[in-house]
Amino acid sequence: MxxxxxxxxxxxxxxxxxxxxxxxxxxxxxxxxxxxDRNARPDRSDPRAGGRxxxxxxxxxxxxxxxxxxxxxxxxxxxxxxxxxxxxxxxxxxxxxxxxxxxxxxxxxxxxxxxxxxxxxxxxxxxxxxxxxxxxxxxxxxxxxxxxxxxxxxxxxxxxxxxxxxxxxxxxxxxxxTDYLPVMADCERALGRPERALALAANPSVEKLSQSLRIEMTIVEAGARLDLGETAGALRTLERAPLRSVTREDWLVRLRYAYAHTLAAAGRPDEALEWFHRTVGIDGNEITDAADRISELEAAGAGADD
Known part of the structure; x- marks a missing residue:
């Protein structure tokens, strides 16, 4: 559901x-x-030769x-x-x-x-x-x-x-x-309409959603801002969320992944590497490809000075 x-x-x-x-x-x-309806019937009122x-x-x-x-x-x-x-x-x-x-x-x-x-x-x-x-x-x-x-x-x-x-x-x-709002917003993103995704993210009903769904909307909102080239705004959106929570819920895995991805998009590879590592540390079910992203960043030289 x-x-x-x-x-x-x-x-x-x-x-x-x-x-x-x-x-x-x-x-x-x-x-x-x-x-x-397998029997859509035409109008019978005009039975002309060769007609209906x-x-x-x-x-x-x-x-x-x-x-x-x-x-x-x-x-x-x-x-x-x-x-x-x-x-x-x-x-x-x-x-x-x-x-x-x-x-x-x-x-x-x-x-x-x-x-x-x-x-x-x-x-x-x-x-x-x-x-x-x-x-x-x-x-x-x-x-x-x-x-x-x-x-x-x-x-x-x-x-x-x-x-x-x-x-x-x-x-x-x-x-x-209102539980559909995060997925609806993401559909708008997928259809190339990030502004509509942001409008859904601003819906007052979002505040009444469960924490996991609020986090999902936060992730979608940040993605929409990235779509619009608003990298700094995307980072601010994610930084308002509980990135350092101690929960073991999957929403934290996804939140940290989104933050790491956005840091990479912002040209901050060393910080992105750190947060991908933080993601891997709690991603026991491997719901993300954070480990692959770590390999990519390290191959590109991220973290070499540590």
Whole structure:
């Protein structure tokens, strides 16, 4: 879910979208029950020779031909989604997610839950397939906020930033949640709009986020300032954060990494080397490539006078 464990990308300070989705779904052109509209009917009021009725018959014949060949339209393929692993039941989801699906018909809710659970299971190792599972869920339950959230998070993980931003905005309209703000800001960065990322970082709701999410927004804000060439401003942004905290939480690893990266960008390689070492010292899970950055800096002569 948004806000659970988004991590910043390596050099850019962007979150990497590893927050596990708990749902996914929704597609333009779907009917009220979430199924694709496969029978969009033309206006029947003008049955001229060679007109709409004839074209409708041609389309019907073409559709029957596709069905006879076993072909699926794009909408139908999205609705079908990837194959669901037998071991995925949907019961893997948090109770809060299942509660949001409770208003759906039982069989529909079960199918949506399985696609959401599959999306959550795959988002780290195969984000594109996770995204397709989320789309299949959205095709069936586009009006459920947690489904739109899942589409947004898996789209983000797969690098589909425009889609991720649109879906997270939709989820936010539905449930008024603010945990999406750091990822939304990072999507704006990825789309080449750092000014919009900074506007989201200035949202008063950011102060009400959990500490880990506030840190993620700080990292994104610093990255946006780097995008704009405001290196000094990026450093000031990061220096206001608790860089010397003694926590073992992953957010500190990401914060220190972002600071080291920004020092390097500012032409301060010796200080960058020091902070990459500080990052490695607490990065037991190796969520960053700080060790590689140390090697690069040392090869370039950083720290040679120590």
């Amino acid at each position: 948004a806000g659970s464990s988004q991590r910043p990308r390596r050099e850019s300070g962007r979150p990497d979208g590893t927050g596990k989705p708990a749902a996914g779904a929704g597609r333009r052109g779907s009917q009220r029950d979430g199924r694709p 009725n004839d074209r409708r018959d041609d389309r019907r014949d073409d559709r029957r031909g596709r069905e006879a060949r076993g072909e699926r339209t794009v909408d139908q393929s999205v609705y079908d989604g990837p194959d669901l692993p037998e071991e995925i039941t949907g019961k893997e989801l948090d109770r809060s997610v299942l509660d949001q699906l409770a208003g759906l018909p039982e069989k529909l809710a079960a199918r949506v839950a399985r696609h959401l659970a599959a999306a959550g299971a795959l988002v780290d190792e195969d984000p594109e397939t996770a995204y397709r599972h989320a789309l299949a869920a959205r095709a069936r339950a586009a009006r459920v906020a947690v489904v739109r959230e899942a589409v947004g998070e898996t789209a983000y993980a797969a690098g589909h930033f425009a889609e991720a931003l649109a879906e997270l905005k939709a989820a936010k309209r539905m449930n008024a949640a």
